[in-house]
Amino acid sequence: MLFHPTILALYAGSLMVSFLVLYALPPTWQVWRRWDLNSGSEEQLTIERKTYLISTLLAYAFAFELLSLFLYIFTAEQLHTYFVGAMCAAGSLYVNAYGYPTLILRLINFLLVGLWLIVNYVDNRAPDYPLIRKKYLFFLLLAPLILLETALQAGYFLQLKADVITSCCGSLFSTDRTLIPDTPNFLPQFPARVIFYTVMGVTIGWGSYAYRQGRGAVLFSGLSALALLVSVMSIFSFISLYIYELPSHACPFCLLKPEYHYVGYVLYLSLLGGGLTGIGAGILSPFRNITGLAVIIPALQKKLILTALILFVMFAAVVTFQIVRSNLVLS
Amino acid sequence: MGARIERQKNILDYTLAALLRRKRKNAVLVLVYTLIVFLLASVVFFSRSLQREAADLLQGAPEMIVQRQVAGRHELIPLAYLEKIKKIRGVQAARGRLWGYYYDPVVGANYTLLVPESREVAPGTMAVGEGLARLRLSAVGDDIEFRTHDGSLKELKIARIFPAELGLVSSDLVLVAEEDFRGLFGMPRELVTDLAVQVRNPKELPTIAYKIAEALPDTRQILREEILRTYDAVFNWRGGILIAILSGSVLAFILLAWDKASGMSMEERREIGVLKAIGWETADVIQMKCWEGLAISLTAFLPGVLLAYAHVALTSAGLFEPVLKGWAVLYPHFSIKPYLDVSQVAALFFLAVVPYTVATIIPSWRAAIVDPDAVMR
Amino acid sequence: MIRIVEVKKVFNAGKPNEFAAIQGISLNLEDQKATVLKGPSGSGKTTLLSLIGCMARPTGGRIWLQEREITSLPERFLTEIRRKTFGFVFQQPNLIKGLTALENALLPAYPLGEPYGDIKKRGLRLFDLLDIGPKAQSKVEWLSGGEAQRVTIARALINDPAIIIADEPTAHLDTTRSREFMDILGRLKGEGKTLILSSHDPLVFESPVVDRVIQVRDGRIESETE
Ligand SMILES: Nc1ncnc2c1ncn2[C@@H]1O[C@H](COP(=O)(O)OP(=O)(O)OP(=O)(O)O)[C@@H](O)[C@H]1O
Ligand SMILES: [Mg+2]
Numbered sequence: 066m067l068f069h070p071t072i073l074a075l076y077a078g079s080l081m082v083s084f085l086v087l088y089a090l091p092p093t094w095q096v097w098r099r100w101d102l103n104s105g106s107e108e109q110l111t112i113e114r115k116t117y118l119i120s121t122l123l124a125y126a127f128a129f130e131l132l133s134l135f136l137y138i139f140t141a142e143q144l145h146t147y148f149v150g151a152m153c154a155a156g157s158l159y160v161n162a163y164g165y166p167t168l169i170l171r172l173i174n175f176l177l178v179g180l181w182l183i184v185n186y187v188d189n190r191a192p193d194y195p196l197i198r199k200k201y202l203f204f205l206l207l208a209p210l211i212l213l214e215t216a217l218q219a220g221y222f223l224q225l226k227a228d229v230i231t232s233c234c235g236s237l238f239s240t241d242r243t244l245i246p247d248t249p250n251f252l253p254q255f256p257a258r259v260i261f262y263t264v265m266g267v268t269i270g271w272g273s274y275a276y277r278q279g280r281g282a283v284l285f286s287g288l289s290a291l292a293l294l295v296s297v298m299s300i301f302s303f304i305s306l307y308i309y310e311l312p313s314h315a316c317p318f319c320l321l322k323p324e325y326h327y328v329g330y331v332l333y334l335s336l337l338g339g340g341l342t343g344i345g346a347g348i349l350s351p352f353r354n355i356t357g358l359a360v361i362i363p364a365l366q367k368k369l370i371l372t373a374l375i376l377f378v379m380f381a382a383v384v385t386f387q388i389v390r391s392n393l394v395l396s
Numbered sequence: 397m398g399a400r401i402e403r404q405k406n407i408l409d410y411t412l413a414a415l416l417r418r419k420r421k422n423a424v425l426v427l428v429y430t431l432i433v434f435l436l437a438s439v440v441f442f443s444r445s446l447q448r449e450a451a452d453l454l455q456g457a458p459e460m461i462v463q464r465q466v467a468g469r470h471e472l473i474p475l476a477y478l479e480k481i482k483k484i485r486g487v488q489a490a491r492g493r494l495w496g497y498y499y500d501p502v503v504g505a506n507y508t509l510l511v512p513e514s515r516e517v518a519p520g521t522m523a524v525g526e527g528l529a530r531l532r533l534s535a536v537g538d539d540i541e542f543r544t545h546d547g548s549l550k551e552l553k554i555a556r557i558f559p560a561e562l563g564l565v566s567s568d569l570v571l572v573a574e575e576d577f578r579g580l581f582g583m584p585r586e587l588v589t590d591l592a593v594q595v596r597n598p599k600e601l602p603t604i605a606y607k608i609a610e611a612l613p614d615t616r617q618i619l620r621e622e623i624l625r626t627y628d629a630v631f632n633w634r635g636g637i638l639i640a641i642l643s644g645s646v647l648a649f650i651l652l653a654w655d656k657a658s659g660m661s662m663e664e665r666r667e668i669g670v671l672k673a674i675g676w677e678t679a680d681v682i683q684m685k686c687w688e689g690l691a692i693s694l695t696a697f698l699p700g701v702l703l704a705y706a707h708v709a710l711t712s713a714g715l716f717e718p719v720l721k722g723w724a725v726l727y728p729h730f731s732i733k734p735y736l737d738v739s740q741v742a743a744l745f746f747l748a749v750v751p752y753t754v755a756t757i758i759p760s761w762r763a764a765i766v767d768p769d770a771v772m773r
Numbered sequence: 774m775i776r777i778v779e780v781k782k783v784f785n786a787g788k789p790n791e792f793a794a795i796q797g798i799s800l801n802l803e804d805q806k807a808t809v810l811k812g813p814s815g816s817g818k819t820t821l822l823s824l825i826g827c828m829a830r831p832t833g834g835r836i837w838l839q840e841r842e843i844t845s846l847p848e849r850f851l852t853e854i855r856r857k858t859f860g861f862v863f864q865q866p867n868l869i870k871g872l873t874a875l876e877n878a879l880l881p882a883y884p885l886g887e888p889y890g891d892i893k894k895r896g897l898r899l900f901d902l903l904d905i906g907p908k909a910q911s912k913v914e915w916l917s918g919g920e921a922q923r924v925t926i927a928r929a930l931i932n933d934p935a936i937i938i939a940d941e942p943t944a945h946l947d948t949t950r951s952r953e954f955m956d957i958l959g960r961l962k963g964e965g966k967t968l969i970l971s972s973h974d975p976l977v978f979e980s981p982v983v984d985r986v987i988q989v990r991d992g993r994i995e996s997e998t999e
Contacts, residue, residue: 068636074743399886675856
């Protein structure tokens, strides 16, 4: 186990988020079981007021998740010096079996909590809260994932052991560990570029159509999810190479370093934001026909699609700029 | 869109006015909060600075050191080993090093004696660290007596004093000529303390270390990377321990914040009642409380961080020096440069601001759900 | 028009201290009329006003505001309707200390998201109409009872509501001030506002401004005079 100020900060963050989620669980359960808008009872009023608490708790949890996602990568980056063969965050996360699962779960949870907030926002706009049971069920299913994330992260940090000289024996070049791969390389270069631009093109094209016509949001949602996935893999397989101008260093995390002008933040924030709003647009479609939501949802969907479009275009533009600017030539 | 921003602006306006009206009440909280941030930030900045300092320092150290071991203990190594090492492919250069410790009974401190690679120190003279000069109250030109291995006395003249900026290790350092070193410790000509090895390609370091271990089975190899890692681990570990100790005070602070937030004065409760009666919605009041928390956090966080920065930069973290540097009597009087980066601020945010925020969410919500018709009774 | 049908309000339902404050009231309140609820202490006037004013939800029965049924709305939407439709004048001024008179009057408009400049202009105009223009920047602690009362009227009017609800508005005023207050109400009625008051004060329910007096007792309507 390593004892590091930023690790402690991450523990603190996870514990806080878990606390928020745990605190929200009993009232959520109560809302889910006992919601009855037609009742003028005091219990119903109490329950209604609890929905404010739950929304507030989850809004904070969402903000903290986003921030700690980046802090997690940062910490992994700082830790790489402790492990023989790890060159950056990519290596430190490989040190044990919990590193990458934690990261992936963090991403998923961030998206899910974001989607919950979108649904919640819509539902709060309709006087009869038509989605209230659905959204609280959604949260009941989501909560264990967030708790699991805390557990996985604790597993990752608790099982970290630095390759350090101990004073008694002066351990030697401790390379008994199998080599830590710098990057998992998923895709061969050339098709990756074609796939990336095709998926981005189709997503943006369909998004513009959906934005103008006010339909096709579900497909856009699927495309956004695909674009998110393909983009992440593309960062691994070629985008990072162009930015580092090194044909062998395909690391998705060094992008966040000052050496590369923090371009990673622009890329990841636009990508995550685009993915979230894009997926969010389609999630709402099934509820379009509910009376109270018939006006609200299409209007919000338009906004979400527009946001997603702007962010995806931004992402693609930054990527293209980096490729054009790069001195690296990939065959 | 515009309306939403205006709404936030109006609510924020009200919040700030309300906070200013209750300056006195929040003063204690902000003060404690600032102190907490200051302590946490000092630890974080300081352990990071030390870590960087050590890294900078080791930049000049050899990539690999070969030591001889006898019965599991560090022994002097024959210079003859150099030949075997130089024959290994990939080794660029290798040389013997002479260094050791000398205990000075006058001040009760250990000096590190080292023979520099370049022959910059003339026999009979030495260059000393600032800490040593300070402790012995000596200046350039003064003589310092050393007791040699056979009990005789040997005087060396201070030819130079290293400036304090050079950092941690040089403080207790004494550079002497090879003759003086051997004379002092009675070390035979054909032996040295250890060997420094330079390789052509750093990637081959582990392989070469392995080959040396095979060729010279009574030696061990220490890589610079490993020393660096150890320093990192030590400094961060100490920082972590300090934060763990401070977490007690953070907890106390959270309880204070919780208590403050839930124990609202009658006056404040009445105000929220009035706001709700005249048309503020629960969400508006929660929003207001949220701004309030943010305002308090910022007023405490920024000064706390700035003070900590000053503490580390100007006084070299005078408050923790003994704990974190942990050197003996001789700890150096040097100034360290704080390194500030986003991750440290984010870490502080999670250590101080997030717990505060979490502690106030629930009381804020409780305050916000008063019945709007309460003021009518 | 407000239609109230068989409205009930039970406090602490299911507990030993259960209390039915409103026990089935049906009533139609026409637009642009002044109605006074009159009755002994504890008869449920305040409770009924809070139900009409969307401050609380009835335990049973239905209330229609124009064509909208508001009984089953969640609090969020009740507030939404309330702050656009109703202006409240309470028994006590309920002003927030430390703020100026004007700021107090502007508070109900803050969450509606209008630019501050616009609200302020409207507030100053109201202060002039109510003859308290010079007091706009005074702290509320320094206001006299009558001035404070007018600030609360300005506050009730800031969002330009169609209906003014006043619960015992003259309880803390002397005769002259009470007369002035009724005059102001008369003017507001003339501008087309609906007024719903509660009071034991003859000065109020005998005032020529009032169209209708409803006698409440033990949570029921006892009698009614036009
Ligand atoms: N929140 C509450 N919980 C329990 N009882 C309540 C509550 N609010 C009001 N009551 C009771 O309901 C009854 C009616 O109260 P209400 O305030 O409506 O009377 P009122 O007619 O306005 O009297 P007054 O003329 O004294 O103002 C009272 O007996 C009161 O004690
Ligand atoms: Mg009353």
